[in-house]
Amino acid sequence: MDLIIENASIITMDNNDSITHGSLVIEAGIIKHIGNIPKHLKKHPYMVINAEGNYLLPGFIQTHIHTGQTLFRGMVDDLELLDWLSRYIWPLEMAHNETSVYESARLSILEMISSGTTTFLDIGLVHHTESIIRALYESGIRGIICKMLMDKSESRHVPYESLDVSEAEIRYLFSKYHNLENGRIMIGIGPRFALSLREESLIRSAQLARELGIIITTHSSENIKEITEVRDQYKDSNISLLNKCGILSKNSVIAHCIWLEKKDFDILLESGASVAHCPGSNLKLGSGFAKIPEMLDYGINVTLGADGAPCNNNLSILNEIRLASLIHKPRIGPQKMDAKTVLKMATINGAKALGLEKQIGSIEVGKKADLIIISKKGAHINPIDNPYSAIVYSSNESDIKYVIVSGKIVYKDGIHFFWDSDEIVRRATEEKDKLLKRL
Secondary structure, X not given: OOEEEEEEEEEOOOOOOOEEEEEEEEEOXXXXXXXXXXXXXHOOOOEEEEOOOEEEEEOEEEEEEOHHHHHHOOOOOOOOHHHHHHHHHHHHHHOOOHHHHHHHHHHHHHHHHHOOEEEEEEOOOOOOHHHHHHHHHHHOOEEEEEEEEOOOOOOOOOOOOOHHHHHHHHHHHHHHHOOHHHHOEEEEEEEOOHHHOOHHHHHHHXXXXXXXXXXXXXXXXXXXXXXXXXXXXXXXXXXXXHHHOOOOOOOEEEEEOOOXXXXXXXXXXXXXXXXXXXXXXXXXXXXXXXXXXXXXXXXXXXXXXXXXXXXXXXXOHHHHHHHHHHOOHHHHOOOOOOHHHHHHHOOHHHHHHOOOOOOOOOOOOOOEOOEEEEEOOOOOXXXXXXXXXXXXXXXXXXXXXXXXXXXXXXXXXXXXXXXOHHHHHHHHHHHHHHHHHHO
């Protein structure tokens, strides 16, 4: 059914950054009209949402997520990245089967929806990618699911798959699922990071992404040990290596980018690659503080992602929005990373990174109706002087009233329209216990 959202405080996040009080008309999942409703539109049968006392925003976009790790939440604390991966995360990922990956993905998506995420980029797992796609299909929200590549170590303790096998699966997934559901489901490529792949594989993965015209995403420059090992092996910076291998382009999203050299800024800008900032994960793993204000000033497109549950402990984009604004101020000054800038990172910047800026990321006539309604009635948010400030610094998950994707309501007042939350939590716990027995 087509939809009217009326009496909302509309925060468009478009080039005009306008905040208006009015209505939105949605037909066939597309924003048809913004403002007072013309008489000729009132004749059409619509479902009506009265959004009085609420903000209406474009849905939040997360550009770096590991849905396959959510069953590991709370298992692995207080370690730096490479120990965290080799001692715990990789063995845990190897213990997954189709069912445990599916339940991990369902739990992840359930949590993301609750904080207003309508689109996410998942770097995926080496195995069982279709289980993640199945969960996304059922959820009603939008996503790019990547097939992860790792082919450097054949140790039984490290996920491994030959590039030939991985490439064949990517082509299969692309032919079967890419742009399914009118573009709601997309496929991407996820080479894990430089230390987990042969140089030839980095080059071939970039070639495949260009051939298919799909997103490629990886981790880079996250950890001091990581960049030291990359320089020892390749005599170059991590970013420069990725660029030489063809990874960097306007279709690539590079997670973390904490330990960059000066030349790396130029490489990122010239390539058109986007950076996924994950402040919660960077803090918990003790990885460092990315120079996000400097990247933004340089003209690099910077976005947001919660990363994974075991290195963050939650997947709420609202937490990442608040952290992204706060953690950089002591170093670079309180004027930087203002609320509007960070809200752009979570909306239109994220859409640009995924090549979807003409479809989502702002409220404009002709764009897909991926929207969230956030209450401004709570004691914790009032009195309100600046709407951007209220959302970035004061809002929490309880304020998310509606989540709408392509004009369809997927979440309302704590209720997920397509899933039973209690059943998902129960099944995820059961699968976690089975996974640990397999491990």
